[in-house]
Each structure stands twice: as C-alpha cells, then as structure tokens.
Amino acid sequence: MTRSDTLKKNDKRYHHGDLRDALLEAIRMLVERDGADNFKISEACRIAGVTTAAPYKHFRDRDDILRAVALAGMQRFGKRMSDASQEHDPGMPKRIEALGQAYLDFAEAEPGIFRMMFGLSEHHAGDPELEETGKATTDLLESVVAEHLNLPPESTEVRLRSYALWCFVHGHCFLRMDGKFAEKYGQLEETEILAAVGKAMMRV
Amino acid sequence: MTRSDTLKKNDKRYHHGDLRDALLEAIRMLVERDGADNFKISEACRIAGVTTAAPYKHFRDRDDILRAVALAGMQRFGKRMSDASQEHDPGMPKRIEALGQAYLDFAEAEPGIFRMMFGLSEHHAGDPELEETGKATTDLLESVVAEHLNLPPESTEVRLRSYALWCFVHGHCFLRMDGKFAEKYGQLEETEILAAVGKAMMRV
DNA sequence: AATTTGAAGTTAGCTTGCCTAACTTAGGTC
DNA sequence: GACCTAAGTTAGGCAAGCTAACTTCAAATT
Numbered sequence: 001m002t003r004s005d006t007l008k009k010n011d012k013r014y015h016h017g018d019l020r021d022a023l024l025e026a027i028r029m030l031v032e033r034d035g036a037d038n039f040k041i042s043e044a045c046r047i048a049g050v051t052t053a054a055p056y057k058h059f060r061d062r063d064d065i066l067r068a069v070a071l072a073g074m075q076r077f078g079k080r081m082s083d084a085s086q087e088h089d090p091g092m093p094k095r096i097e098a099l100g101q102a103y104l105d106f107a108e109a110e111p112g113i114f115r116m117m118f119g120l121s122e123h124h125a126g127d128p129e130l131e132e133t134g135k136a137t138t139d140l141l142e143s144v145v146a147e148h149l150n151l152p153p154e155s156t157e158v159r160l161r162s163y164a165l166w167c168f169v170h171g172h173c174f175l176r177m178d179g180k181f182a183e184k185y186g187q188l189e190e191t192e193i194l195a196a197v198g199k200a201m202m203r204v
Numbered sequence: 205m206t207r208s209d210t211l212k213k214n215d216k217r218y219h220h221g222d223l224r225d226a227l228l229e230a231i232r233m234l235v236e237r238d239g240a241d242n243f244k245i246s247e248a249c250r251i252a253g254v255t256t257a258a259p260y261k262h263f264r265d266r267d268d269i270l271r272a273v274a275l276a277g278m279q280r281f282g283k284r285m286s287d288a289s290q291e292h293d294p295g296m297p298k299r300i301e302a303l304g305q306a307y308l309d310f311a312e313a314e315p316g317i318f319r320m321m322f323g324l325s326e327h328h329a330g331d332p333e334l335e336e337t338g339k340a341t342t343d344l345l346e347s348v349v350a351e352h353l354n355l356p357p358e359s360t361e362v363r364l365r366s367y368a369l370w371c372f373v374h375g376h377c378f379l380r381m382d383g384k385f386a387e388k389y390g391q392l393e394e395t396e397i398l399a400a401v402g403k404a405m406m407r408v
Numbered sequence: 409a410a411t412t413t414g415a416a417g418t419t420a421g422c423t424t425g426c427c428t429a430a431c432t433t434a435g436g437t438c
Numbered sequence: 439g440a441c442c443t444a445a446g447t448t449a450g451g452c453a454a455g456c457t458a459a460c461t462t463c464a465a466a467t468t
Binding site for chain 1: 319372373385
C-alpha cells in the first residue's frame with residue numbers, strides 16, 4: 001500500500017480500514033504546517049476522506065489525538081538518537097557529537113512535532129507512557145556522557161554535565177526555530193559553536 | 205484608580221474608557237492560565253465587562269492582540285534584565301550571573317508570556333518593533349560579556365560566548381517549564397548547575 | 409448653548425470547529 | 439445465514455471569532 005493510499009481511500013468503501021493511522025499521518029503534517037494548537041481536526045478528516053465525526057471512534061478528544069501524535073514523534077526521535085549513537089564506538093567523543101547532531105536534525109526536520117513533544121499541556125503531565133519514552137532518551141545521553149568521562153552514569157558529575165549539555169542543545173533548537181539565531185547570530189558557524197561548547201562542557 | 209477598576213467598571217457607563225489596557229491585562233492573565241493559543245477573547249471580554257465585539261475597536265484581530273501582549277511582555281522583560289545588570293559594577297562576574305538569574309526569574313514568574321515572546325507565529329516574523337525590543341536585550345548581554353572578557357562587543361569571541369550562554373539559559377528555562385528538569389534532574393541544585401556552566405563557558 | 413461628529417460601545421448574525429447522540433454498514437463468528 | 443460489534447454516517451448543539459449596522463456620549467465647532 002502506498003503512502004497516499006494510507007491517507008485517502010479512493011474507493012468508496014464505507015469503512016476506511018486504516019483510519020487511525022491515516023489520521024495520525026495527516027495530523028502530523030498539519031501540526032508541521034499550523035502548529036499543535038492550530039491545526040483543525042476537520043481538515044485531517046477531509047484529507048483522510050471521512051466525516052468529522054469519524055475520529056471519535058478512535059480518539060477520545062483532541063487532547064487524546066495530541067497525545068498519540070506526540071508519542072509517535074517521541075518514538076521516532078528516540079530511534080534516531082539511538083541510531084546516531086551506534087554509529088560510533090563507545091567512549092568516542094564523536095558519539096556525543098552525533099547525539100547532539102541528531103537532536104538538532106530532528107528539531108529542524110520536524111519543528112512542529114518537536115515543539116509538541118516538549119510542550120504538551122498539563123492534561124498530559126505525568127502520563128507514564130510519555131514519560132517512559134522520554135526517559136529512554138535521556139538515559140541514552142547519560143550513558144554516553146558517562147562512557148566519555150569514565151564515570152558511573154548515576155554520578156552527580158555525569159548527570160550535571162548531561163543536563164547542561166541538554167540545556168544548551170535544546171536552547172539552540174528553540175532559538176533557531178524561533179528565528180532568534182538567524183536574526184542576530186546567523187553568521188556564526190553552527191558547527192563551531194557546538195564544538196566549542198561541547199569541549200568546554202566536557203573538559204575534565 | 206485601583207487595578208480592579210482597570211479590569212472591570214462597576215458603573216454602567218456606555219464607554220469603558222480604558223478598554224484597551226483592561227483587555228491587555230485580562231489577556232495577560234489568561235495567557236498564563238491557558239496559553240497563548242488557548243485563551244478566549246470572549247473570556248477577556250467578560251472579565252472587562254464588555255461584549256465580545258468590543259475588542260475589535262482596538263485590535264484588528266487575535267494576532268494583533270497577541271502582538272500587543274507579547275510586546276508589553278518583552279518590554280517588561282527588558283527592563284528586568286537591564287535593572288539586574290545595573291545592580292553590579294561593570295566587569296564583575298556577578299553581573300553575568302544576575303543577568304542569567306533575571307532571565308530565569310522572568311520565565312518562572314510569567315511562563316505563558318515568556319513562551320509567547322519567543323513563540324509568536326510567522327505572522328509576526330520580521331515585525332520591526334518586536335525585533336528592536338528583543339535586540340536591546342541581546343545587546344545588553346553582549347556588552348556585559350564583552351566587559352567580562354575585556355574584548356570588543358562585536359568580536360566573534362564575545363558573540364559566540366554570548367550566544368552559547370543564551371542557549372544554555374534558554375534551554376534550561378524551557379526544560380524547567382515543561383517539567384523535564386523536575387522529572388529527572390530535580391535533585392540537582394539549580395544554582396550549582398548555573399555556576400558550573402557559567403564558569404566553564406566564561407573560562408578564558 | 410446648540411450642533412455636529414467620530415471614537416467606542418452595542419446587537420444581531422454568519423461561519424467554522426469540536427463533539428455527542430442516534431442511526432447504518434459490513435466483516436467475522438457462531 | 440443470523441447476529442454482533444467496530445467503524446462508519448447524519449444531524450445538530452454549542453461556543454468562539456469576526457463583521458455590519460446601529461447607538462451612545464464626550465469633545466470640538468459654531
């Protein structure tokens with residue numbers, strides 16, 4: 001089945017057959033175009049070729065849809081991060097770099113989903129599945145930093161440097177998405193900044 | 205005139221007299237409670253004691269309201285930052301710290317407005333007044349970093365370190381607002397992290 | 409002082425979106 | 439082949455954003 005088939009069934013069968021996934025895919029696109037708070041469920045319905053009441057057979061309400069889209073995003077994100085780390089041998093500084101680069105790449109490729117992953121409203125606070133999925137990625141970061149510093153992953157030193165690194169990369173992602181980087185620091189070389197900060201923060 | 209008078213006129217005069225400001229104040233509150241994309245203009249009208257058509261005598265549409273609220277926030281923010289820097293003499297390391305702390309404090313006190321200041325949609329991209337107001341604050345940061353490093357503010361070195369510092373503090377603000385800090389790094393001492401990173405990044 | 413005028417309100421109403429209730433379709437099971 | 443149930447549909451309520459046309463009233467003009 002091709003992707004366009006997933007979105008819209010051309011034949012006029014009463015049952016779509018794959019509506020849940022089709023909606024998620026349509027909404028993923030719409031979140032990129034309009035943002036998590038501005039996309040219209042009704043537009044996703046038009047794309048999928050169903051009436052506006054259909055989604056409620058698969059999702060409780062808008063919040064439930066957001067949750068599903070964010071979760072899928074976090075899983076994609078986690079896989080990218082994991083793949084990136086495995087491109088280099090344990091202990092190599094390149095491994096940290098690759099992790100940071102994967103983070104930046106994802107934020108650039110899917111800014112809407114990226115925002116959403118972090119900015120879900122309080123309705124989703126404490127959701128175990130979301131937290132679990134997020135934790136897997138921070139655990140990965142800590143293990144890589146720990147290897148690099150040759151310290152146990154639970155040590156305060158490792159946790160502190162991991163978090164500091166996270167803050168930095170995360171902050172750059174947001175400033176870049178929001179145009180603040182281009183607005184004033186566009187002529188700085190992105191890689192140069194990253195390298196300089198990485199070194200400064202990982203200096204033993 | 206007391207603040208509650210600003211919000212709602214008890215007397216039943218036909219003209220409110222101060223509706224624009226009353227709306228901005230009401231919406232500031234609602235943005236904190238519901239977020240920039242979820243607050244209802246109609247609710248602000250109820251608070252201000254006018255009908256739902258009244259705002260359109262003062263603002264073009266929702267985007268125009270958002271712009272005004274964000275601009276007011278950026279001005280408040282700029283003043284706080286400026287005040288903070290002036291609490292210490294030029295060249296003192298405390299001056300950088302104070303700036304970072306003011307940034308964090310604002311994000312903690314007004315997370316809704318803080319988000320909004322950075323996350324305004326593309327409709328406002330390139331707005332000269334907004335950009336100007338933001339630039340004043342980054343200029344301030346650069347001048348303080350320049351003093352500290354004893355280098356010209358336009359030097360690449362200063363700009364690079366300023367931006368790196370900005371990324372870090374900005375990232376921490378967002379991760380903290382979004383619960384990621386508390387979720388996993390809550391036991392780390394915030395001040396300890398800040399101090400460690402500040403030192404690492406400003407090391408000559 | 410009376411008149412005029414325009415900014416700042418109001419009422420009424422259109423449009424769109426979310427969501428629910430009640431109904432229909434059709435694929436899989438006995 | 440009858441029946442059940444998941445997954446669609448239609449119809450409609452409700453709330454919000456925004457506009458057009460009308461009203462009020464304070465201040466400027468005469």
